[in-house]
Amino acid sequence: MTNAQVTLIQIDNYGPWTVTPEPRREVDLQTLQSRLYADLSQLFGNREGYVFFTRFDNMVAVTNGLDADAHALIQESVGNRYPVTVSLSIAVDPAPAAALGTATSQLQDAGSAQDGERTEVLRGEPLPPERRTDDDVQIAHFDVNDATGKYTDQLNEFDSFINIEQGYAELMRYMRRAHDSLSFFVGGDNIIVVCDAVDETGYLDAIEHVREAVGVDLKVGVGTDRTAQAAGMAAKHALETCRDERTDVEFA
Amino acid sequence: MTNAQVTLIQIDNYGPWTVTPEPRREVDLQTLQSRLYADLSQLFGNREGYVFFTRFDNMVAVTNGLDADAHALIQESVGNRYPVTVSLSIAVDPAPAAALGTATSQLQDAGSAQDGERTEVLRGEPLPPERRTDDDVQIAHFDVNDATGKYTDQLNEFDSFINIEQGYAELMRYMRRAHDSLSFFVGGDNIIVVCDAVDETGYLDAIEHVREAVGVDLKVGVGTDRTAQAAGMAAKHALETCRDERTDVEFA
Amino acid sequence: MTNAQVTLIQIDNYGPWTVTPEPRREVDLQTLQSRLYADLSQLFGNREGYVFFTRFDNMVAVTNGLDADAHALIQESVGNRYPVTVSLSIAVDPAPAAALGTATSQLQDAGSAQDGERTEVLRGEPLPPERRTDDDVQIAHFDVNDATGKYTDQLNEFDSFINIEQGYAELMRYMRRAHDSLSFFVGGDNIIVVCDAVDETGYLDAIEHVREAVGVDLKVGVGTDRTAQAAGMAAKHALETCRDERTDVEFA
Amino acid sequence: MTNAQVTLIQIDNYGPWTVTPEPRREVDLQTLQSRLYADLSQLFGNREGYVFFTRFDNMVAVTNGLDADAHALIQESVGNRYPVTVSLSIAVDPAPAAALGTATSQLQDAGSAQDGERTEVLRGEPLPPERRTDDDVQIAHFDVNDATGKYTDQLNEFDSFINIEQGYAELMRYMRRAHDSLSFFVGGDNIIVVCDAVDETGYLDAIEHVREAVGVDLKVGVGTDRTAQAAGMAAKHALETCRDERTDVEFA
CATH class of the missing domain: 3.30.70.270 (Reverse transcriptase/Diguanylate cyclase domain)
Structure with a gap:
């Protein structure tokens, strides 16, 4: 049986940001998005995780082996280097889609993706080390x-x-x-x-x-x-x- | 009537490179691809062009206003900073899909995407300045x-x-x-x-x-x-x- | 006789930002600074300019050929992609050090480098195209x-x-x-x-x-x-x- | 007593590469160097290390806590993403300058910095976990x-x-x-x-x-x-x- 730990990564309030006060240049948005993805690939990848770009404003990572501290540090590192911040929500389930469903609900419960007050949320419980197996x-x-x-x-x-x-x-x-x-x-x-x-x-x-x-x-x-x-x-x-x-x- | 100038960007011999001598780490490939795209967004974008990531190993740009020298300089800049090189093929047509079709054929004529000898090709004719209009x-x-x-x-x-x-x-x-x-x-x-x-x-x-x-x-x-x-x-x-x-x- | 156009690039209110609310991780600051410099190298370099990292929070560029619009676009592009903004001040003089002196004074007149209200200043006059020569x-x-x-x-x-x-x-x-x-x-x-x-x-x-x-x-x-x-x-x-x-x- | 683990990072055969076949554009070299440094800051920094840019072609890292495998992975990641490779040499000493001296000698013994055959060297012994202390x-x-x-x-x-x-x-x-x-x-x-x-x-x-x-x-x-x-x-x-x-x- 697998036991996937999945993290949903959501750029906080990104849609409104891209058009405030005026629509921002598309080439800069493309650069921002793809570099943020590249950095997350390295930040999660250096800890044995995988990240997928999905919609770029919402990305999905497989994070078995990363604890809450590692997530917090990644979140802080993004905040230190980008004009936007990210929220992270972690969930574990034998079925990857179910894990992502739980991760999504946790974040939705914290507020809308376009709520300017809901920033840098970090929710969910990583898989405890003692429950990890070679088939996860x-x-x-x-x-x-x-x-x-x-x-x-x-x-x-x-x-x-x-x-x-x-x-x-x-x-x-x-x-x-x-x-x-x-x-x-x-x-x-x-x-x-x-x-x-x-x-x-x-x-x-x-x-x-x-x-x-x-x-x-x-x-x-x-x-x-x-x-x-x-x-x-x-x-x-x-x-x-x-x-x-x-x-x-x-x-x- | 529009007159789109389209450039096909193809990473040379990329597939074989990703698995030689052994499959390379996915997180590094993802980082490489998305950063190359980010850089091309800036390189074309600084000259009023747009680039789209498409399949990442093949990207499509709209390049009205960029002449052959600008393309050559972008090609050189990629070669100076990445472990891979890119080929570029330019074509112009009222219909964007037809322009891309011509650009693709020109590159296919130069050799396969997986031909290790076919590198840094630069083909095709940009739209001459005197034929450019405000409706292109x-x-x-x-x-x-x-x-x-x-x-x-x-x-x-x-x-x-x-x-x-x-x-x-x-x-x-x-x-x-x-x-x-x-x-x-x-x-x-x-x-x-x-x-x-x-x-x-x-x-x-x-x-x-x-x-x-x-x-x-x-x-x-x-x-x-x-x-x-x-x-x-x-x-x-x-x-x-x-x-x-x-x-x-x-x-x- | 030379006629150097020099641009002073200053990160706005950077010192306070690096320690607010707590000192930020040094590796993130180093990454931010060196990437900003790399991006400015490309942004100015794509327009035939040179940038030097100097102190990283203050950088110096040689910008003959770049007009005020090009400077404004570079300033906007940085603002779109970084958690910090930059001020730019342009001056021209046969002596490069004198040009930088004028550029510095113009920015100092606009306020302190650590004034949180003084952001994205753009000052100074580029060399008019008709006065440019091959010996500048x-x-x-x-x-x-x-x-x-x-x-x-x-x-x-x-x-x-x-x-x-x-x-x-x-x-x-x-x-x-x-x-x-x-x-x-x-x-x-x-x-x-x-x-x-x-x-x-x-x-x-x-x-x-x-x-x-x-x-x-x-x-x-x-x-x-x-x-x-x-x-x-x-x-x-x-x-x-x-x-x-x-x-x-x-x-x- | 401190016990610094120092790693010398040297770009392999970099001088000759920068002028072969012709001198490469300075802005691309500056971009390459500063991005490589930024990436190394993250690669070492994600493992609690510090890197300093020094001369950019030779960089110095403090790497207490990073074993040989971590060094090998960083070396591989650079090779996967840059047109150049790096050699790494690790040494430990109470005196940081002495540690760097040993690290330098180990690399010099492996060949010249401008020897095209001497690439991706990895030398030296990290501090064993059991000898690490809170005062290192x-x-x-x-x-x-x-x-x-x-x-x-x-x-x-x-x-x-x-x-x-x-x-x-x-x-x-x-x-x-x-x-x-x-x-x-x-x-x-x-x-x-x-x-x-x-x-x-x-x-x-x-x-x-x-x-x-x-x-x-x-x-x-x-x-x-x-x-x-x-x-x-x-x-x-x-x-x-x-x-x-x-x-x-x-x-x-």
């Missing part, structure tokens, strides 16, 4: 079979993007519905899914579903470990095995 | 009506994300098919579309289509100018007018 | 002869640093006093000096002075042009000539 | 009395800088000679010194020496702890006490 995090790393040969080197880049995007949209909904799992596009033709102990049949069905629905061929490497970093790296190696052996699903 | 770029800035109230403050963050994502997926395909236009998610509930002189009816139809297809309510501000920056800022102000007047479509 | 900026790029062989590969790194630092300290005072010029350490064993039309004898005397005072052997390449970027690149090539020909002073 | 790191945080009132708000910025710089140059040499300690300018009017168990008299003498030699008035807060981060934060609080009580030396 399952990461599945999908990519598209021969994306370069079939899309990038052949199609208008926007049509390549639409294909990848459709594969992602289909997979994210399927994995959410069938397995309470959270899927994130991470660039190129790569999708990382934080899973609830899905087995080989589950992954084969997901691949089959995406192929039938939108005609995109995926393969997947799966890793399980105490932290997102360790599980994710195992998943990457398993995906290399898929590539070498021309298989669809490999477990590390 | 049309930018439409969409957002979701009351996204915070209906989604962010109510749903599991992943379900908010799925809703936004479905709205985006539907709009990107519709605008591509109906108007040869390029739609990009830019964070939060915002989508920026580079358009081919679409009129009010066109935008109303697009909004209606997305509402019917996936139940997501959009509104849009539209701006037209010589550069992406000027058109985009006008679009943002028009979107503020939508918000104040509770209208669906506003032209600057 | 003279840049001298010094380095230490065989610094790697004599220092880096031989001494305790701190003693290497002390030697380089002493050479710099001596040169900065000499060039300030003898030539109203501004010297900046830019890393490694490199010092860039913004000069007031100094001739070969002037540079030979400076090198001789530093050798006698602290025993550090320098050489220098000198470039002159309309902008800092062009003059600085010419100076670098001239310094390469010094290296190849084993000479002490070369003009581009 | 002493940090002294100096600043200049009323720097804003006496310098920044009064003088030409370059003359303010020369004054601060002279104070620093004098202190760095004095502390090196008298106390085997390492002094680093960290921006504004701040100098951080990694010390070898210096007592109150020692600090009073240092302040007196700098005042007599160059007329710059310093004060200092001192902290001692297991890590640089903890000792440095204690020193900052002690410096606030100096400010409040108008004293010259305060120990946390």
Whole structure:
């Protein structure tokens, strides 16, 4: 059984900030958002966590192994370096989607995302060290079979993007519905899914579903470990095995 | 009539680099990608252009006003600061999708995205200064009506994300098919579309289509100018007018 | 005759901010300062200017070719992306030190560096385009002869640093006093000096002075042009000539 | 007794890289160097270490608490994100200058800083966990009395800088000679010194020496702890006490 610790990261009162007193230049907003994400990748990543950009104003992290102090320090570091602050809400559940649901509710209970008074909230309970196990995090790393040969080197880049995007949209909904799992596009033709102990049949069905629905061929490497970093790296190696052996699903 | 100058930005041989000699740590790849995007936002943005992250290994820029020298300098600056290099391909067309199609073909003709020898390509002809007009770029800035109230403050963050994502997926395909236009998610509930002189009816139809297809309510501000920056800022102000007047479509 | 346009960049009310409400973590301050400097390097550098980190809370830029609008946009971009704001003051003079003196006075007249109300000041007049010439900026790029062989590969790194630092300290005072010029350490064993039309004898005397005072052997390449970027690149090539020909002073 | 663990960070073969095949644009080099420093500040800082920029191509870190694996991960992360690599050499000694001397020698033994084959060296032994104590790191945080009132708000910025710089140059040499300690300018009017168990008299003498030699008035807060981060934060609080009580030396 997995036991995902998920952290919701929300920029405080961001929408209003972007248009006050006048709409701010889009290139500066894009720079701010992507650098904040890059910094959070390092801040969580240095502690074995993973962060996904999601909507950029709301990001999702897998944080097994990070206690409340580590979260507080990350929150403080953002506040020291950005014109915006972030709220953090932590929850734990065997099902990643359920953990994120709890994390979201905790933050919603503290006030609206656009409430100027609700800043730097830190809520929720990390998984106690004594309850952590080597199976807490399952990461599945999908990519598209021969994306370069079939899309990038052949199609208008926007049509390549639409294909990848459709594969992602289909997979994210399927994995959410069938397995309470959270899927994130991470660039190129790569999708990382934080899973609830899905087995080989589950992954084969997901691949089959995406192929039938939108005609995109995926393969997947799966890793399980105490932290997102360790599980994710195992998943990457398993995906290399898929590539070498021309298989669809490999477990590390 | 618009006349979009579009630049395709492709990281050279990126896929192989990410797994050579071993898969690289995901948090470092995420940091690299998002910082490269942030830097390109500034490098193009300082010259009135817009860049969209798209797939991160392939990015799309609207570059009216940037000549070949400006592109070469941006390419050199990336090479001076990153472990990867980028190829750039420029094309001009009244229809943004057609411009990107030409830009893509030029780069494909130079070699595969995964050809280790094909690096720092710079292809294509910018729009000559004497042919530039004040109507060259049309930018439409969409957002979701009351996204915070209906989604962010109510749903599991992943379900908010799925809703936004479905709205985006539907709009990107519709605008591509109906108007040869390029739609990009830019964070939060915002989508920026580079358009081919679409009129009010066109935008109303697009909004209606997305509402019917996936139940997501959009509104849009539209701006037209010589550069992406000027058109985009006008679009943002028009979107503020939508918000104040509770209208669906506003032209600057 | 040179005609340097110099901009003083001052972080507004920075000292108090660093200790309010409690002293902020030093690593975050270091990150903030060095990234702000990196961004300013790009923002001014994309417009052919040079920025020097100086004290980090006060930085000095050579900005020939940048008008008031360009300065305003840079100021806005910093405000959009950092928790602090900057004030800018521009002045022009044949002597770089005199230009910086005027720029400093203009800012001091607007209020104290630690006045919480004095934010985002923008003062001073750029050089009008019609008065600009190809001789406006003279840049001298010094380095230490065989610094790697004599220092880096031989001494305790701190003693290497002390030697380089002493050479710099001596040169900065000499060039300030003898030539109203501004010297900046830019890393490694490199010092860039913004000069007031100094001739070969002037540079030979400076090198001789530093050798006698602290025993550090320098050489220098000198470039002159309309902008800092062009003059600085010419100076670098001239310094390469010094290296190849084993000479002490070369003009581009 | 202190027991400083010091790490020398050296960019591999950096000098030749900056001029190959042609001299690279100075603004890109400045951006690269300052961002690398910012990233190292975070990478070491997230593990309670301090990094100082020193010459930028050679940086010095205080790394008590970081083992060899943490160093290897930082080295890998830099290699994944920059066009250059770094070598690291670790040493421990009661006297910080002696530790840096050993660290330097270890790296010099591995080859020249400009040897293209000597890359990503990792040498030296961290302090074993069982030998670590709460007195291992002493940090002294100096600043200049009323720097804003006496310098920044009064003088030409370059003359303010020369004054601060002279104070620093004098202190760095004095502390090196008298106390085997390492002094680093960290921006504004701040100098951080990694010390070898210096007592109150020692600090009073240092302040007196700098005042007599160059007329710059310093004060200092001192902290001692297991890590640089903890000792440095204690020193900052002690410096606030100096400010409040108008004293010259305060120990946390």
